Structure formats: structure tokens, C-alpha cells
Amino acid sequence: MEANSNTIISLQHVCKQFDGTVVVDDFNLDVKQGEFITILGPSGCGKTTTLRMIAGFELPSSGKILLNGEDISLLPPYKRPVNTVFQHYALFPHLDVYDNVAFGLKLKKIPYQVTDKNGNVVTKYKKLTAREIDAKVSRALQIVDLDEMESRDVSTLSGGQQQRVAIARAIVNEPQVLLLDEPLSALDHKMRKDMQIELKDMHKKLGITFIYVTHDQEEALTMSDRIIIMKDGIIQQIGTPEDIYNEPVNAFVADFIGESNIYNGTMAGKMKVRFLGAVWDCIDDFPSNEKVDIVIRPEDVILGEKGKGKVNGIITSRIFQGVHYEFIVNIGKFEVACRDTKDHPLGGEVSLDVEKENIQIMHKEYGENEYDAVITSNGEILIGEDAFPCDLTKLVPGSVLDEKGYVYDPKNKKKYDFSNAEVEATIPLDKITISDDLSSGHAQGSIVSLVWKGDHYQYLIRTDDEEDFIVDSDYSWNEGDLVAVDALPEDIGLRLKKDLDGYVAE
Ligand SMILES: Nc1ncnc2c1ncn2[C@@H]1O[C@H](COP(=O)(O)OP(=O)(O)OP(=O)(O)O)[C@@H](O)[C@H]1O
Numbered sequence: 001m002e003a004n005s006n007t008i009i010s011l012q013h014v015c016k017q018f019d020g021t022v023v024v025d026d027f028n029l030d031v032k033q034g035e036f037i038t039i040l041g042p043s044g045c046g047k048t049t050t051l052r053m054i055a056g057f058e059l060p061s062s063g064k065i066l067l068n069g070e071d072i073s074l075l076p077p078y079k080r081p082v083n084t085v086f087q088h089y090a091l092f093p094h095l096d097v098y099d100n101v102a103f104g105l106k107l108k109k110i111p112y113q114v115t116d117k118n119g120n121v122v123t124k125y126k127k128l129t130a131r132e133i134d135a136k137v138s139r140a141l142q143i144v145d146l147d148e149m150e151s152r153d154v155s156t157l158s159g160g161q162q163q164r165v166a167i168a169r170a171i172v173n174e175p176q177v178l179l180l181d182e183p184l185s186a187l188d189h190k191m192r193k194d195m196q197i198e199l200k201d202m203h204k205k206l207g208i209t210f211i212y213v214t215h216d217q218e219e220a221l222t223m224s225d226r227i228i229i230m231k232d233g234i235i236q237q238i239g240t241p242e243d244i245y246n247e248p249v250n251a252f253v254a255d256f257i258g259e260s261n262i263y264n265g266t267m268a269g270k271m272k273v274r275f276l277g278a279v280w281d282c283i284d285d286f287p288s289n290e291k292v293d294i295v296i297r298p299e300d301v302i303l304g305e306k307g308k309g310k311v312n313g314i315i316t317s318r319i320f321q322g323v324h325y326e327f328i329v330n331i332g333k334f335e336v337a338c339r340d341t342k343d344h345p346l347g348g349e350v351s352l353d354v355e356k357e358n359i360q361i362m363h364k365e366y367g368e369n370e371y372d373a374v375i376t377s378n379g380e381i382l383i384g385e386d387a388f389p390c391d392l393t394k395l396v397p398g399s400v401l402d403e404k405g406y407v408y409d410p411k412n413k414k415k416y417d418f419s420n421a422e423v424e425a426t427i428p429l430d431k432i433t434i435s436d437d438l439s440s441g442h443a444q445g446s447i448v449s450l451v452w453k454g455d456h457y458q459y460l461i462r463t464d465d466e467e468d469f470i471v472d473s474d475y476s477w478n479e480g481d482l483v484a485v486d487a488l489p490e491d492i493g494l495r496l497k498k499d500l501d502g503y504v505a506e
């Protein structure tokens, strides 16, 4: 990636591992001068780690970070023209507002160059004068709107005011880039809303680049020029708030960035797609029969009289929200969340329709679970460090197991020994079972993420040795739950990586 001239910060193939676990994976991003860019994602997805690498508190395991085209990957934090406002900031409780903001400046040594009597240029350091400090502190306090409170004890300030002191302390150093790690997370809802507007205002007044981290999607949508959606250390999508809301690239992004209906669908001809038991016109041209994910925003569902729309359903939930009503309409076993300014009775029959432009179609993120696996000496399959019973006769069509456990092919009368054979194993998403009885399955892991797909949940379950199981299930579990997973031998597909002839037993 060639950074262009108005790029201030460029992250190129940045990876970070802690103790062998990858927490940021191949992160690529060009931040433009003056941009307000937000990293958005669930807890633990690597947001703070990414920010800490930009600030210099953490070094990338691989990859480069450029500032104005120069590699700063190895530069210590204090040499980077970058300041951070932390999630948990700490003010000096015994100092007033002014001194909290001035603190860093009083210690700061400014390099300057002089020519000595021998004609050599040497670098010397001087401290800022009281007058210089005063000018800088006054400007910073003005920007955060605290210029009237200079001499207030910080312990007498409200949460929002303290947060502004923390921001003033960061901008007083005149950084080129301000990093903000969930700076509003400690504030109540109303204060948060006010501070969002003020931060946007400060960004405009300062004219510098903001890199903002949050797990609040609404905050990201209202404040940012561009949003980066991260999941599990990996960038899912980068785009303007409108792009991300209207054209999410996958079900995770759609689900994370606002309420949406997500369904499994199948392409049913040119610009036609089948879901919710009907065939709908759409504007995406995917190959026929391709399995796809469908996303429909609740505000895009058109409620009407029974028989007047595409499909009919029954209202099973009705909540008045002030400006509009929120309904759940059941179409068979599927739930559709919708909104209308008009009221409809609970239990009533209605029709639903959706304009074709509002049917968002996405390639499926997961088709099947696929693993590079090994057959053990007792005929089980090892996925990561977990052994599952499997059906080895799947490796040789028409074969049977003989009494010693060898796979026997009656057609050519050959016996096969698959101990240590490398195979590709596949398990369909709906063939893995989840249980809270940890002794019951052949592997266990915790639920990393989940998405509701209209009539079932899709879970990502990760084991200790970093194997992932994607599971479609009717049952409800929570993020973080530790569960057992299992699959039946007949549901585990097997394919040899090497030639069958290499496994003939004598
Ligand atoms: N110093 C460290 N040593 C080991 N693991 C770490 C370290 N710092 C972070 N991690 C792990 O890296 C992953 C990403 O952490 P990070 O703090 O970047 O997440 P985050 O997206 O900021 O989450 P949150 O929204 O909860 O603040 C987590 O699994 C975390 O436990």
C-alpha cells in the first residue's frame, strides 16, 4: 500500500501477538490528515492494542507504522507527535485544573539548535517560560470550555468536566494526532451525548487527526468521518458511517451496527432470492443457488393489510416507542422486526413487503466448518488438540471396517491403515451440538460471538487451542459461556490430503 501525501498515519500489515495468541491480525489502514476515524468492535477485539501500537506503548510483532511517510515503528512514545486520552485517565487530585493541564508542559524540554564558537551546530534544551505555558494552557482550556474553571480543585468537578481536563492535558502538547480510548465510557447517557457533540466541535477547532476507539455503535455513527469495524483482531470493514450502515459486508457487521433482520437465503435466478418462504426481487446478481445472508433493517419493512404485500404474518410483539411502534411479526417460525408510525393490534394479521433496494445480500461468511486434521492411531480424528470419533470408511467409497479396525475395500481386496493420515475434515454448521455439561462433548470452548438469524442463532465457539466451531443452534447462549461441543461420526466429512495408495496396509 503506497501512502499518499495527505496520509498522516499508515499501518501496514501490522500484527500483534501476546504469548503466541494473535490479537491484531494484518491490520492495514491509511488515516488522512485531519480525519476523525473510529475503531469500533466488541470487547477484546484488539482496539486498545491497536491504539497502543500507534502511541508506541506496544511494539507490533510484525508490520510497520508510518507517520508522514516515515517509519516510526521503533520510536518511543515520547518522541511521537501523538497524545492519548485513556479509558481510565487519572488526574492529580491535589492540583487544580490549571496545574493539571500545565503539569507536562512544566517538565517539557524544547530542543533548539545553536552554532558554537567553533562553528558546530549543537542541540540544546530549554524549558518553556511561564508566559509560554500560560498561553498554551489557556488555549487548551478554552477548547474544552473550561477557561472559567482554571483554579477549581479537580476533585470538585463533575465526571464530564474531569474528562475535559484529561482531554485538555492531551491537546496542550499540540499533538498531530489525538488518540482517544473510550473517553466517554464512564459518563452517563445524557453527559455522553453532550460530550460527543463537544468532541466533534473540538476536532473541528483543532484541525488535527482524531483516532477514536469505542464499542458503542451509535457513538461511532454520529461522530466519525470513517469507521473501522473490528472483530477478533481482524478488520471486517472500513467505510463512512453511511457505507457501513447501508452496505454491511457481512452478517457480523450488519448485526453490530444496528438492529437488523438477518436470514439465510438462496439465490433463485437472475436477481431473485428466496427467503422467508418467498422469492423476492433484488438488485444483487449472485450465481443461482448460492447460499447467501440477507439483511433487512426494521425501518425498511413495509407493513400492510393482509394479502397486500409479499408475505403474511402475525404480530407477536408490539412496543410503543414514542415516534413509532416496534413490532415483531412471525412468518411461520421466522421473526421479522419492523417499525411503523401506524398502530397494528397484537395478534393481528398483516402483510410485509420490502423494496428491492433494501434487501441487502451478502456472501456467506461461513459455509461449513473446515479443519486441517489428523487421524489418530485409534481411528479418531484430531481437530486441534481434541479427538472426535469419526467414520473412516468415508475415506474409501464402498469400504467397511474389518475386525481389527482396518478399512477394507471388498472391491480390490485392499486394507488401509490411516494412522497419522492428514485429512481435511468438514462439519456442517447445524451438525455441531452445544451443551453446558462440560463432560459431555469431545471439545470445549467459549462463545466468542453470536448473531440472531431470524429463527436460530449462529455462534462462534473457540477452544483453548484456538480452533473455531461455527454452530447454528436453536438454543440461546451468552457471549463468554464455556460450553462443550460435539459432532456425530456420520456428520464429519473426511478427505485425504495425500494419495490413497500411500495408506495400503500389508
Ligand atoms: N499485555 C497483554 N498481554 C496479554 N494479552 C493481552 C495484553 N493486552 C491485551 N491482551 C489481550 O488482547 C486482546 C485484545 O485486547 P484489547 O485490550 O486490545 O481489546 P479491546 O478491543 O480494547 O477491548 P475492550 O473493549 O474490552 O477495551 C484481549 O484478548 C486481551 O486479553
Ligand SMILES: [Mg+2]
Pocket: 047, 048, 049, 087, 181
Ligand atoms: Mg480497550
